[in-house]
Amino acid sequence: MSTDTDPDPARNWANWHERRVASVSAPHGPLSLTGTHWLSEHPEGRIPAVPGVWRERVDGVSVTAGADDGITVDGRPLTGEAVLTADRGPIGESRVAHGGRRLVVMRREGLWAVRDFDPDSPARRAFRTVEATPYDGRWVLPGHFRPYPESRTVRVGNADGRERGLGLAGELAFPVDGTEHTLRAAVEPDGSLWAVFADATSGLTSYRFRFLRLSPPAGDGTVTVDLNRVLLPPCAFAEHFICPFPPPGNTLPFEIPAGERNIIVR
Template identity: 30%
Template sequence: MKKIVVLLLLLANMLAAENWQDELESWKQQRLASLSREHGWLSLIGMDWLHKGKNSIGADKTNDIVLPHGAGQLGYFTVEDKSIHFTPSPDSAIKADDKAVTETIEVFMDSSGKPTIFTVDTFQFYVIERGKPALRIKDSQAKTRTEFKGLTYFPANEKFRVKAKFIAYNPAKEVEIINVLGLLSKESAPGKIQFEIDGKTYSLDVLDAGDSYEIIFADKTSGRTTYGPGRFVYVKKQDKDGNITLDFNKAYNPPCAFTDYSTCPLPPPQNRLPVYIEAGEKKYNH
């Protein structure tokens, strides 16, 4: 009887391991599809600061914002103290939120929660707020996308799929996050997750991301086999007993690993782990 129980347990563990591997492969495919989609992060070709007054855009070199191809004059953004507007050039064929723009419209930044998305030719662009307004420009013909070499990963390793415990901060902890531009933002961390690797205890502050937590971290592989500034990983929120599964095999590179024009956050000091996390996405070789 004991032998049967042992065999059943072994079979159950084998099936669980196979299911985890399958789920991990599915996640990798979704990650690749998201990154390489038409106007995903690989298509990002520019981030141009907008100054007060008129900011013209188009392929003509006389514009304030010069595009690599397309119509010479698309129109111009007008930046005022509390608002931004866009005025199209005649016959520019530009759209905003999938609607043709034929007259001056108000433009909403990403900080509004629903930025105005412009599309024309192979381009997509929208205004972001990073201390001041900037135009984020994507092009589906970008070389970073058309010549993308793919993603590489460490071999899947269950050692880095760990059981963690959520420890709430009461009240929530204010965490200072610096981005690659050197801009500081203050985020609210509802708690930290605590876990063990090779018998040693570590912890990471988490940021609320709806039904999951976002973790920005670095480790001793950073700058060696993984992207220097750090990586991201998301985890499902804790169960009623505070348990969380942290799978570093799903750690991935921020957009800054692929383009010079994104504004990625950097790991706070407390999220720099003194251990080699040899799991997840490796450094991208351009």
């Protein structure tokens, strides 16, 4: 099997794609998300199809359960109350479980929610693979990241119909057919770049928008823009994710027939 050190970029890409399909179809991958439940919408503490009583607190979320609820916290049956904060690690290692399901606590813009990841979800059962364009070296481009003097936040729509803030740290510039184009991008905690964008294929031959993730730029801002590794957003796999739409300026006027395009179901 090829690895990312393989000198053949096409084999590297094929290996990356294989790992990606395995990751999204894993028992607690994005296909297993069956619900994102905002606790503000359930003030009585009862979430349909989710056992236990869930309530917001100043310092987190409390869950109260009895033996019949079948909830475990940190691997132990819960009979009584437990106070939880937001889960930060892999879904499969979340503190709260119900059989094979994982009940993940999350917080967005001051609001608390519980996500339900079920390995037996209809989406995971129906999934066959991720449609992706085979590697094409023409879509590996020289790029340059130009950070803003200060990070900024813009309000954008999200896949769940709400508007939220999207943090942006600078502009990623790269040439296509001799013309420079830019995407507004965020910098992740590890220094890598992330951008959400649309192009002339969006909603036609590819999902309505996609993600681009790049390695941290060099000290002079240079970075390789490999569009062969454009990703489908989580909401392409399950409608219960809250993916942001592209910010103003991030809709490219040409086709990017590269990277992940859509999911294929049985």
